[in-house]
Amino acid sequence: MLSMLVLPLTGALLGHLLAEALGRRVARLSIGLSLATFAISLVLLSRMLGGGPAGSLALSDHWGLLLLDPLSSLMAVVVSGISLIVHLFSRRYMAEEAGYARFFVLLDLMTATLLLMVSAGDLITLLVAWHLVGVLLYFLLGQDVRNPTASRYGSWTLLTYRIGDLPLVLAAGLLFHAYGTWSLPEIFAAMGTSPQAQVLGTPLPEVVGGLIALSAFARSAQFLVHTWLPYTMGGPTPVSALMHAGIVNAGGFLINRFAPVFVHTGDVLHWVFLMGLVTAVIGSVMMLAQHDVKKALGYSTMGQMGFMIMECGVGAFSLAVYHLIAHGVFKGTLFLGAGGVIGEARRDDGVPKDDLYTFVVERRPARQRRPWLLMAAMTLAVPAAILFVSHYLVEEGFFHHQGAVVLLFFGWITGAQLIFATYRMRTENLARLFTLILVSFTVVVLGYTLISHAFDLFLYPDPALRSGIYAAAGIQVVWFDALVVLVTVVIVLGWLFTYYAEQRRGRGRDWLAGLRRVSYRAISRELFVSDFYGRAARRMLAGAERLNIWLRWS
Numbered sequence: 001m002l003s004m005l006v007l008p009l010t011g012a013l014l015g016h017l018l019a020e021a022l023g024r025r026v027a028r029l030s031i032g033l034s035l036a037t038f039a040i041s042l043v044l045l046s047r048m049l050g051g052g053p054a055g056s057l058a059l060s061d062h063w064g065l066l067l068l069d070p071l072s073s074l075m076a077v078v079v080s081g082i083s084l085i086v087h088l089f090s091r092r093y094m095a096e097e098a099g100y101a102r103f104f105v106l107l108d109l110m111t112a113t114l115l116l117m118v119s120a121g122d123l124i125t126l127l128v129a130w131h132l133v134g135v136l137l138y139f140l141l142g143q144d145v146r147n148p149t150a151s152r153y154g155s156w157t158l159l160t161y162r163i164g165d166l167p168l169v170l171a172a173g174l175l176f177h178a179y180g181t182w183s184l185p186e187i188f189a190a191m192g193t194s195p196q197a198q199v200l201g202t203p204l205p206e207v208v209g210g211l212i213a214l215s216a217f218a219r220s221a222q223f224l225v226h227t228w229l230p231y232t233m234g235g236p237t238p239v240s241a242l243m244h245a246g247i248v249n250a251g252g253f254l255i256n257r258f259a260p261v262f263v264h265t266g267d268v269l270h271w272v273f274l275m276g277l278v279t280a281v282i283g284s285v286m287m288l289a290q291h292d293v294k295k296a297l298g299y300s301t302m303g304q305m306g307f308m309i310m311e312c313g314v315g316a317f318s319l320a321v322y323h324l325i326a327h328g329v330f331k332g333t334l335f336l337g338a339g340g341v342i343g344e345a346r347r348d349d350g351v352p353k354d355d356l357y358t359f360v361v362e363r364r365p366a367r368q369r370r371p372w373l374l375m376a377a378m379t380l381a382v383p384a385a386i387l388f389v390s391h392y393l394v395e396e397g398f399f400h401h402q403g404a405v406v407l408l409f410f411g412w413i414t415g416a417q418l419i420f421a422t423y424r425m426r427t428e429n430l431a432r433l434f435t436l437i438l439v440s441f442t443v444v445v446l447g448y449t450l451i452s453h454a455f456d457l458f459l460y461p462d463p464a465l466r467s468g469i470y471a472a473a474g475i476q477v478v479w480f481d482a483l484v485v486l487v488t489v490v491i492v493l494g495w496l497f498t499y500y501a502e503q504r505r506g507r508g509r510d511w512l513a514g515l516r517r518v519s520y521r522a523i524s525r526e527l528f529v530s531d532f533y534g535r536a537a538r539r540m541l542a543g544a545e546r547l548n549i550w551l552r553w554s
Contacts, residue, residue, distance in 0.1 A: 002057060002066070004044070004076060005115050007037045008083075012108035019101035027091040030104040034084045034111065041076040048073045049458070056121055056185075063182055065121035070459045071256055071321070075118035078325050082245045082332055083111040089336050090238040097236070103143055107242075110136045114246060118253060122182040123172040126257075130168060130215075130250075134161030137247060141235035150234035157228040164218020164225065168254075171211035178204055188260040196264065209265035212258050213272050220251025220305040223279040227530055230290075230298035237335060240294065244301045245332030249324035252308045256317050259460070263468040270475060273313025279306030282527065289523045293338055301331055315473030318456040 011033035015026045022029065048054075054069040087107060094103055113136060117129035134157070141154035176182055178197040179190045197204040216222075221229040229248065233240060255262065255272070262269060283303030290296035304327045311320040460466045525531065 004037055004040045004080070005066075005112055005119075007033045007040070008108040008112040008115070012105045012112070015101055015105045015108065019105075022101075024095065024100065026101045026104055027087070030108055031084070031087045031091065033108070034080070034087045037111070037115075038077070038080040038084045041073070041080045044068060045073040045077050063122045063124035065125060065183055066116075066119045067121035067184070068119070070461075071253075072119040074321065074325075074459070075253060076115055078328060079111065079114045079118060079246055082242065082328055083107070083114075085332065085336070086238045086242045086245075089241070090236075093238060094236065097144065099143060099145075103140075103236070106136060106140050106143075107238075110140065110242070117250070121184050123175065123184065123187075124182050126184075127165075127169060127172055131165060133247060133250070134158055134165070137161075137239075137243065140239045140242075141232055143236050143239065144234075147234055150232075153228065153231045153234060157232055160218055160225060160228045164215050167211035168215035171208045171215075174199060174204065174208055174211075184257070191260060191264070203264065205261050205264035206268060209258070209261050209268040210271070212254060212261065213268055213275075216251030216254045216309065217275060218251075219254070220248055220309060221279075221302050222251075222275050222306065222309060223282055224529065226279065226283070226302050227526075227533060229302055230295050231530075233292070233294040233298060237294075237338065241332045241335035244297065244335055245328040248301060248305060249308070249328055251305065252312065252320045252324045255309075255312045256321055256459070259317050259469060260465070262312075262317075263465065263472050266472040266474070269313050269315065269473045271313075273310055273473070276306045276308070276310030276313050279303070280310055281306070286523055286526055289520065294335070297331065297334055297338065301327075304331070313473065315470040316452070317469055318459045319452045321459060322452050322455045 011030045015022075015030055018029075019026055048068075048070055054067070056068065057066040058064060059066070087104070090103065090107065094100055097103070110133070113129050113132045117126065117133060120126035120129055138154045138158040141157060142151045144150055172182075175187050179187050179194075181187060181190075191205060199207045218225045232243065235243075280303050283299050283301075283306055287296050287299035287303060290299060304323070308320045308323045308327070311317075311323060456466060460469075522528070
């Protein structure tokens, strides 16, 4: 386990000391050690999958505890694997950039820090790694010292991270004061057996859970603390890939690491669900209004992080881990390929002139119409049938969890949106297109169901812990039924608005068109959040300047 951390640190040290002697060959050294790190992480994960016992390694008496458990072994493979891909890509991509050796030194240090974070078994080690990730990200984003934009938003990212770190520091202090130890396993064991301590009349787990959630929100770019994420595109593309594929996912990891705490925090999980829901919707909508491909990917990451946090809020902690892994691989690939896509698009879009092209690009639907009522019924029925049948085949008792049913409904929305897009395209060969969409949707749902269930059993083998998390995320039956009815009404109203818009097309001024213009203005300005922060910053600077003059400091 220790060698997995030592190898990237060795690569950073040798890269710094031998930079002049090795020149461009420093990349080969870094890649070789990254490959060895990835191989070791695979061996550790295979042992855990084979039923090997969890273990730990103490580097000192009070802190420096490293855990080898299902979560740390799985996350180590993700971190080292994505880091290896970024290393390989950067070898040629960064060849013409200044500070070539420095970049690989920072990349190795970031890899070692992320591995330390996911394997930390005590609060001090976790806080040190959590803090260093933000510092190293600042230097990576500012790799090009001649780019003032990258330096500016790198500083904004560091500031956001530091503010988001404060709740985690406070939570660590409260836990140590209550239980007298920094060790996470000892804290979790004491919290489950001893009476709950109080903080200002509030149960300690509720307070700690809320503080941990706040730190997770800042690191995973939840709404109102998200502005750093889409504006950090001035950094090198490999850094964007690493950040969106691994670093921004740390919020989901943090919540999973403190899962035994959230068993006692039902109200906090409800709050986490609402924050994730708002972020998922806003991030996905703002992604559609972007003209820059990397900024659109940034808002896409924001939306996906909202889904990940929302999954934690309904008790599906293991599904959130699966989500962050799948998103990390997917988004890392998109960022690494973004430059090539932009270059090819400037020469030739390469899009065949078929029905899909005319609908998406030229906004010209094909001539053939399909029955509105039939497509609406299929939108409502088909995704629901596939989702419920797939989950029933895996685990019959799955529907006893409220959070699972909520996730099914959001899966239903996704499937309904997919079929709705098919209806809007109005392709000539609708049967073939719909069959392909139906088959792909079924395969994805079955794969997600089987894999998420396997993740649940691997990460949380204790049935009592799994049931406790779902129970904590439960809400009153009245509110649960209201949520289900609300989702259903949203789907039905969407189809009614579609029908109304089609019937009113070409019949004078449509009030929906005015609503769309107003909505687009707000979305294109990113809901005026950045404007508000900018105005607040200018007023603070002006106030500080007047204070300096009044106190005669300058």
